[in-house]
Amino acid sequence: MHKEESTLDLGTIKIHKNVIASIASLAALEIEGVRKIGKDFKMGLWEMAGRRSYSSVKVMFEKNDEVCVELPLVIRYNFNVLEVANKVQENVRNALERMTNLTVRNINVAVQGIEKDEASSRQS
Amino acid sequence: MRFFNSLGIVFYATVITIIGAGLIIYSFNLLQPAQISDVLVYLQSGLNTRLIVGLSGLLLILISFSFAQLILGRFQSEKTIAFTTPSGEVTVALSAVEDLIRRIAVLLPEIRELRPDVIAGKKGLMVDLRVILRSEANIPELTARLQELTKSKIQSALGIEEQINIRIHIAKIITSEEKDKKRKPQSGADPVEQQAGLPYGGYGRL
Numbered sequence: 001m002h003k004e005e006s007t008l009d010l011g012t013i014k015i016h017k018n019v020i021a022s023i024a025s026l027a028a029l030e031i032e033g034v035r036k037i038g039k040d041f042k043m044g045l046w047e048m049a050g051r052r053s054y055s056s057v058k059v060m061f062e063k064n065d066e067v068c069v070e071l072p073l074v075i076r077y078n079f080n081v082l083e084v085a086n087k088v089q090e091n092v093r094n095a096l097e098r099m100t101n102l103t104v105r106n107i108n109v110a111v112q113g114i115e116k117d118e119a120s121s122r123q124s
Numbered sequence: 125m126r127f128f129n130s131l132g133i134v135f136y137a138t139v140i141t142i143i144g145a146g147l148i149i150y151s152f153n154l155l156q157p158a159q160i161s162d163v164l165v166y167l168q169s170g171l172n173t174r175l176i177v178g179l180s181g182l183l184l185i186l187i188s189f190s191f192a193q194l195i196l197g198r199f200q201s202e203k204t205i206a207f208t209t210p211s212g213e214v215t216v217a218l219s220a221v222e223d224l225i226r227r228i229a230v231l232l233p234e235i236r237e238l239r240p241d242v243i244a245g246k247k248g249l250m251v252d253l254r255v256i257l258r259s260e261a262n263i264p265e266l267t268a269r270l271q272e273l274t275k276s277k278i279q280s281a282l283g284i285e286e287q288i289n290i291r292i293h294i295a296k297i298i299t300s301e302e303k304d305k306k307r308k309p310q311s312g313a314d315p316v317e318q319q320a321g322l323p324y325g326g327y328g329r330l
Binding site for chain 1 (some may be wrong): 207211213219223227277
């Protein structure tokens with residue numbers, strides 16, 4: 001698994017891809033209108049096997065310490081998909097830059113589905 | 125990645141060709157069942173051969189999974205609408221648009237079931253709606269309302285100005301009689317018959 005390294009006077013700091021994926025997921029979930037993080041095929045397989053630690057957020061390190069994040073999302077019903085996606089991109093970029101000092105190149109959002117909240121769907 | 129894709133395709137073609145050739149050879153009586161049996165017995169005879177067979181099976185399963193993922197991933201990536209924003213790209217799966225349309229059925233009580241199929245083309249979005257209605261619905265008025273509602277929902281959710289073509293296909297109209305028929309067996313059926321439906325319900329009565 002690739003890790004982002006930055007060398008300081010006292011030693012090396014390595015940031016694992018999973019850390020970046022976690023920051024991105026949490027930042028995305030902060031946005032109103034995001035129902036949950038989507039799933040991919042691998043995540044489905046891991047869930048079938050009883051493991052839930054796998055994250056479907058993909059992190060890629062590009063040249064010049066730039067990061068690319070691919071974020072699958074499920075959006076809440078009655079929200080503007082593009083508006084929510086834009087807010088997610090902004091929030092994820094801010095969170096990653098604030099917490100890791102990395103330069104974020106692209107945050108690609110893939111909207112996989114639209115769902116209602118459990119409470120509101122039960123009422124209807 | 126292309127190398128692995130080609131490798132997977134070549135592998136599958138080889139396996140299927142071998143199976144096909146084996147079946148042809150078998151049909152021409154060039155291969156006797158005893159010979160196949162000998163091979164199978166030999167494969168099970170030693171620990172090494174069993175190990176090789178087991179590992180080959182595991183490898184085949186892994187290759188199948190990765191191949192399935194590749195194919196599914198390709199299908200998923202094709203069925204999206206993409207928007208470019210300053211921070212990156214936003215892709216909306218057509219299944220998400222279908223989810224959105226499916227929710228409209230709740231807003232219109234005359235609709236019993238709504239099955240959308242969305243296709244993105246050069247001319248814009250093509251939405252096919254397969255609808256099951258309740259009998260009391262006024263079809264022209266309802267379909268017009270459904271088209272309007274679908275269009276406005278997609279436009280408000282995705283913010284797209286492109287052309288949206290909505291085709292409605294009414295697959296079935298459920299009458300109140302049909303509804304009653306479904307209910308009758310529960311209320312009017314013979315109590316013995318009802319119990320017979322339960323596990324051991326009618327046991328020992330005849």
